[in-house]
Amino acid sequence: MATIHIAIPEIPHGHGLSFKKGIADGLLDCREHEATPHNTHSASYQRGVTVGGELKSQIAKLVKA
16 A cells, blocks of 8 residues: 655644645645635635645556556
8 A cells, every 4th residue: 555645734723624625626626615715715725725736646646557
């Protein structure tokens, strides 16, 4: 079994949901939740999108063709 290591940026208190929505959208290549976080949480959402995209990339490297 492979292990994936990803650096997760510091998330401000109360921004976890926006960050998790960003991870989901980054993994699925969609922006379904982009408008849902409050304006002050958009940076946390974008960090999540970045982490989700990186996670998707690392998973893709492990999938056998």
